[in-house]
Amino acid sequence: MTAHDTRADQATFVHEIRVGWGDCDPAQIAYTGHLPRFALSAIDAWWEHHLDGDGWFQMELDRGTGTPFVHMSLDFRSPVTPRHRLMCEVWPVKLGNTSVTFRVDARQNGSLCFEGRFVCVFIDPNAFSPKSPPEDMRAVVTANLRPE
Amino acid sequence: MTAHDTRADQATFVHEIRVGWGDCDPAQIAYTGHLPRFALSAIDAWWEHHLDGDGWFQMELDRGTGTPFVHMSLDFRSPVTPRHRLMCEVWPVKLGNTSVTFRVDARQNGSLCFEGRFVCVFIDPNAFSPKSPPEDMRAVVTANLRPE
Amino acid sequence: MTAHDTRADQATFVHEIRVGWGDCDPAQIAYTGHLPRFALSAIDAWWEHHLDGDGWFQMELDRGTGTPFVHMSLDFRSPVTPRHRLMCEVWPVKLGNTSVTFRVDARQNGSLCFEGRFVCVFIDPNAFSPKSPPEDMRAVVTANLRPE
Amino acid sequence: MTAHDTRADQATFVHEIRVGWGDCDPAQIAYTGHLPRFALSAIDAWWEHHLDGDGWFQMELDRGTGTPFVHMSLDFRSPVTPRHRLMCEVWPVKLGNTSVTFRVDARQNGSLCFEGRFVCVFIDPNAFSPKSPPEDMRAVVTANLRPE
Numbered sequence: 001m002t003a004h005d006t007r008a009d010q011a012t013f014v015h016e017i018r019v020g021w022g023d024c025d026p027a028q029i030a031y032t033g034h035l036p037r038f039a040l041s042a043i044d045a046w047w048e049h050h051l052d053g054d055g056w057f058q059m060e061l062d063r064g065t066g067t068p069f070v071h072m073s074l075d076f077r078s079p080v081t082p083r084h085r086l087m088c089e090v091w092p093v094k095l096g097n098t099s100v101t102f103r104v105d106a107r108q109n110g111s112l113c114f115e116g117r118f119v120c121v122f123i124d125p126n127a128f129s130p131k132s133p134p135e136d137m138r139a140v141v142t143a144n145l146r147p148e
Numbered sequence: 149m150t151a152h153d154t155r156a157d158q159a160t161f162v163h164e165i166r167v168g169w170g171d172c173d174p175a176q177i178a179y180t181g182h183l184p185r186f187a188l189s190a191i192d193a194w195w196e197h198h199l200d201g202d203g204w205f206q207m208e209l210d211r212g213t214g215t216p217f218v219h220m221s222l223d224f225r226s227p228v229t230p231r232h233r234l235m236c237e238v239w240p241v242k243l244g245n246t247s248v249t250f251r252v253d254a255r256q257n258g259s260l261c262f263e264g265r266f267v268c269v270f271i272d273p274n275a276f277s278p279k280s281p282p283e284d285m286r287a288v289v290t291a292n293l294r295p296e
Numbered sequence: 297m298t299a300h301d302t303r304a305d306q307a308t309f310v311h312e313i314r315v316g317w318g319d320c321d322p323a324q325i326a327y328t329g330h331l332p333r334f335a336l337s338a339i340d341a342w343w344e345h346h347l348d349g350d351g352w353f354q355m356e357l358d359r360g361t362g363t364p365f366v367h368m369s370l371d372f373r374s375p376v377t378p379r380h381r382l383m384c385e386v387w388p389v390k391l392g393n394t395s396v397t398f399r400v401d402a403r404q405n406g407s408l409c410f411e412g413r414f415v416c417v418f419i420d421p422n423a424f425s426p427k428s429p430p431e432d433m434r435a436v437v438t439a440n441l442r443p444e
Numbered sequence: 445m446t447a448h449d450t451r452a453d454q455a456t457f458v459h460e461i462r463v464g465w466g467d468c469d470p471a472q473i474a475y476t477g478h479l480p481r482f483a484l485s486a487i488d489a490w491w492e493h494h495l496d497g498d499g500w501f502q503m504e505l506d507r508g509t510g511t512p513f514v515h516m517s518l519d520f521r522s523p524v525t526p527r528h529r530l531m532c533e534v535w536p537v538k539l540g541n542t543s544v545t546f547r548v549d550a551r552q553n554g555s556l557c558f559e560g561r562f563v564c565v566f567i568d569p570n571a572f573s574p575k576s577p578p579e580d581m582r583a584v585v586t587a588n589l590r591p592e
Binding site for chain 4: 314316318324333337340341351352354356357378379
């Protein structure tokens with residue numbers, strides 16, 4: 001029995017990105033400057049998936065909670081190309097009082113292309129000051145927590 | 149019987165784009181500077197769909213035919229937001245000896261957001277000189293031609 | 297005496313853009329999807345230059361006037377590369393009651409790379425409805441008008 | 445006498461970036477997804493400044509040495525806005541046998557906005573395999589090394 005078996009309720013969330021010609025640089029691989037943007041859109045999509053279709057846009061403008069980034073780190077393992085879709089697995093690894101840490105592992109054709117760690121702070125957008133997350137956001141993070 | 153009925157073999161091609169927080173500007177709508185990029189990725193996806201998975205990347209690097217743009221024009225009808233997916237309908241409207249013209253109509257929730265016209269030239273990438281399109285590319289354009 | 301001589305007060309406005317590796321695609325030239333974005337940033341810089349340092353950001357948020365685009369068209373004349381800076385000449389060609397039309401001619405090393413035409417509408421950002429431009433914006437457009 | 449005094453030959457390299465409306469998200473600050481791209485363009489400009497006008501484009505295509513990224517980490521200290529230029533200080537902190545590590549500190553109006561650490565590997569672009577840097581690249585890195 002693997003760790004995965006014991007958390008049968010936790011479906012792995014994978015966000016698919018179409019990599020195209022315009023994402024590539026003269027080395028014929030996706031330009032490094034685009035990869036953090038890909039990872040961020042995958043985290044945005046993670047929220048959308050877990051909050052009934054509400055991503056960062058609705059979280060901030062409709063629900064009154066922003067989640068700006070205070071840290072990101074990425075390790076690039078192998079080039080990203082247009083020859084396969086980029087499959088970005090996203091999951092929360094840590095929930096603090098006013099912050100959440102996400103992992104994003106991006107794969108193409110089964111191979112790890114890059115892995116990243118992203119720390120966001122929950123804020124009141126008007127004051128731009130940290131706050132505890134609303135109960136529903138806390139709940140979806142907690143339900144999907146998978147420590148590194 | 150409508151014009152559509154007489155061309156039952158022509159499935160409408162629609163490329164879906166997820167618009168997110170990061171695509172929006174302080175006016176809370178997608179920044180105009182991103183919209184041409186969205187339209188281009190829809191045209192790239194149109195080729196990919198019709199050439200067995202080969203988009204611009206494979207067309208240029210594997211098949212030896214590039215299709216750079218010589219003209220684009222866009223009319224912006226209503227704002228693009230993250231509240232709906234952006235559905236980009238793509239079709240060729242004209243095939244010249246060495247060029248092809250595409251239309252892209254982008255809609256959200258059924259409303260037209262922008263419409264664009266894009267002229268590409270078929271080239272030999274090594275010489276960067278115009279040429280006739282290969283037979284298979286000509287065939288998929290011809291099969292899907294729908295004049296404006 | 298040329299037309300230029302008679303308008304000695306009209307300095308040509310040129311916005312310089314550094315084109316880099318990350319702007320280029322596998323064809324080793326700047327990706328077409330970036331060029332409208334370059335032109336837009338040149339228009340934003342035009343306003344900034346003429347309004348005491350206030351570009352679109354301050355125009356909308358501090359001065360209460362937005363200028364969203366309703367149309368753009370571009371003709372691509374020769375490839376843009378990192379081998380030279382991209383010099384974007386910007387000037388208004390037409391001022392309507394609630395709109396302004398800009399031209400952007402982008403050159404590298406003296407050669408025309410692309411030329412574009414851009415129509416913006418003056419709006420009240422809260423209502424997202426057209427309005428007459430404020431007097432100072434009208435004045436800087438009028439002072440720099442140069443019909444096509 | 446400060447450390448700076450003893451290295452009078454080391455001018456601080458600062459790359460200036462114009463932040464505009466189109467770089468900002470609905471929170472009215474530059475979108476996080478753009479900041480790594482800003483840092484990368486500053487590193488590209490660092491090479492250009494030190495290699496007689498040759499940035500990544502010329503390094504790879506003319507000089508036969510690529511420097512792809514294997515790691516990046518960024519800490520975001522305060523928001524980036526269009527109200528000031530973004531001044532990106534770049535310097536190498538470590539030179540390995542086949543790698544180089546850069547720091548980028550980005551400031552607006554004297555305040556630190558973000559700081560990043562970036563590891564690149566010197567490669568032969570044809571083989572995409574690591575190699576020792578050419579002598580001139582090693583020399584400019586060594587001459588500007590300033591450990592963290």
